[in-house]
Amino acid sequence: MLIRFLPAKRPLTQSALLYAVDLEEPFWVLRRRPGGALAGGDGADYWVILGLLNQPAGFCHGGGNNAAQRGFRTVVQRCGEARELADYAPVRGCMAIRPYGYALWENIQRSLDRRFKETGHRNAYFPMFIPYSFIQKEAEHVEGFSPQLAVVTHGGGKKLEEPLVVRPTSEAIIGHFYSKWISSYRDLPVLINQWCNVVRWEMRPRLFLRTTEFLWQEGHTAHATAEEAEEEARRILDIYAEFAEKEMAIPVIKGRKSETEKFPGALVSYTIEGMMGDRRALQMGTSHNLGQNFAKAFDIKYLDKENRLQYCWTTSWGVSTRLIGALIMVHGDDNGLILPPRLAPIQVIVVPIYKEEERAEVMEAVERVKGLLGNRVRWEVDDRDEYTAGWKFNEWELRGVPLRIEVGPRDVEAEQATLARRDVPGKEGKWAVPLDGLGEAVERALDEIQEALFRRALAFREEHTHRPTTWEEFVEAVEDGFALAPWCGDAACEEAIQEKTKATNRCIPLEQEALPSGARCAHCGKPAAEWALFARAY
Numbered sequence: 001m002l003i004r005f006l007p008a009k010r011p012l013t014q015s016a017l018l019y020a021v022d023l024e025e026p027f028w029v030l031r032r033r034p035g036g037a038l039a040g041g042d043g044a045d046y047w048v049i050l051g052l053l054n055q056p057a058g059f060c061h062g063g064g065n066n067a068a069q070r071g072f073r074t075v076v077q078r079c080g081e082a083r084e085l086a087d088y089a090p091v092r093g094c095m096a097i098r099p100y101g102y103a104l105w106e107n108i109q110r111s112l113d114r115r116f117k118e119t120g121h122r123n124a125y126f127p128m129f130i131p132y133s134f135i136q137k138e139a140e141h142v143e144g145f146s147p148q149l150a151v152v153t154h155g156g157g158k159k160l161e162e163p164l165v166v167r168p169t170s171e172a173i174i175g176h177f178y179s180k181w182i183s184s185y186r187d188l189p190v191l192i193n194q195w196c197n198v199v200r201w202e203m204r205p206r207l208f209l210r211t212t213e214f215l216w217q218e219g220h221t222a223h224a225t226a227e228e229a230e231e232e233a234r235r236i237l238d239i240y241a242e243f244a245e246k247e248m249a250i251p252v253i254k255g256r257k258s259e260t261e262k263f264p265g266a267l268v269s270y271t272i273e274g275m276m277g278d279r280r281a282l283q284m285g286t287s288h289n290l291g292q293n294f295a296k297a298f299d300i301k302y303l304d305k306e307n308r309l310q311y312c313w314t315t316s317w318g319v320s321t322r323l324i325g326a327l328i329m330v331h332g333d334d335n336g337l338i339l340p341p342r343l344a345p346i347q348v349i350v351v352p353i354y355k356e357e358e359r360a361e362v363m364e365a366v367e368r369v370k371g372l373l374g375n376r377v378r379w380e381v382d383d384r385d386e387y388t389a390g391w392k393f394n395e396w397e398l399r400g401v402p403l404r405i406e407v408g409p410r411d412v413e414a415e416q417a418t419l420a421r422r423d424v425p426g427k428e429g430k431w432a433v434p435l436d437g438l439g440e441a442v443e444r445a446l447d448e449i450q451e452a453l454f455r456r457a458l459a460f461r462e463e464h465t466h467r468p469t470t471w472e473e474f475v476e477a478v479e480d481g482f483a484l485a486p487w488c489g490d491a492a493c494e495e496a497i498q499e500k501t502k503a504t505n506r507c508i509p510l511e512q513e514a515l516p517s518g519a520r521c522a523h524c525g526k527p528a529a530e531w532a533l534f535a536r537a538y
């Protein structure tokens, strides 16, 4: 097993380092732990390997005697079991999503799906194979997606007459069906969403952020007027933003993509952009007003009330498993994941603490705790006898469970339980609660954690968002995080900025303050058109 140490330039405590894994060149994130925390260890310090996402995690010992080496092998195995979100696939760029990671995705799905349905959308399913000629019908679309296409040339042991594309997105195939299903204004609007997988060949894959195959939802709607399509694209953007902030506890900036960055074939693309723990930007969801481009390419027409044949106005919008990457990168700390309570598969972990002779009475109290929690929250009891309480604390911290309930002999005696917040380490985040009223106290604590995570992420983003007006300030700003700068709107200027700083135009925020009179582009000095957000991005 090869252990690579991170370059020492950045402090190891940065949450982003938890995610510093690359499918090509995996490296390990290490954390020093005091030796006392290790069950069966010899008391010397050791290193925990936070290889959460791409490698079997374990630790290597600071001392190196035989007992430690034995302990090393055991803990490597145990931590390997805790590395539960995802795993590499034999095909580069693909991943297996493990049950803990998938439960997280299911919570994201459920929460979004409810919002889509409340706004009149329904789910459907479309085929994953698309005739190659369909993709070619919209010129910008084919140009944008060509480099990423997976193409099937053989089937049933024979060369196919026409190659098939594995869907990179479904505008083309859904457009085909909409042209058959829509004939009159009475059929409109069509508001359909699909939950599925898509394939986009990735040259530089990263687990969850950029995988060749990923899971997502894609909404596709058709409308009678330009105004309705625009309204729909904006409505969905609002849903995405509200979901990100309320459920994921991640503050986002709503904006419009520049002409360079917009979806191939779209009239206008909207985005929500979040700041990750390493101060880079992540595009977390997009919503596109496709105008009549796809309706014309796929012949989606309807007869209006005056019996005139009109092209529809369409939209498409999506978020993907990339959101799991965002959760990891925004909230994680040097002890592992921190999952926002609203999405956490396990919100509360109950850990009994006892010596052999205390087991019966402690477990009796745990039974009572289970009854008190009931269906209020998603909880589990870790009653495995083979691990110490301290070891369990570590493990559930690593997995990001937002709240821990400890039940020990002293708690039993005092008719109480001890709560510990994942987001507030040490004694500060720990307090005793009387068993009467435990359920309410736990719910309240989860709400507080949810809010605290959002506030912390927002404060972090504010701290690293700058408003440069000169080029020197701009360069400094993108070194530190987000640069909200007056910009000319010119594509060549945008490209030059990227070449010089590796920062891309993330969006033109929808909320625009008035530019100072005579404001000039922070890069080229031409008259500024709008404020634009620039940052290095995933």
Ligand SMILES: [Zn+2]
Pocket (backbone or CB within 6 Å): 487, 488, 489, 490, 493, 494, 521, 522, 523, 524, 525, 526
């Ligand atoms: Zn410029």
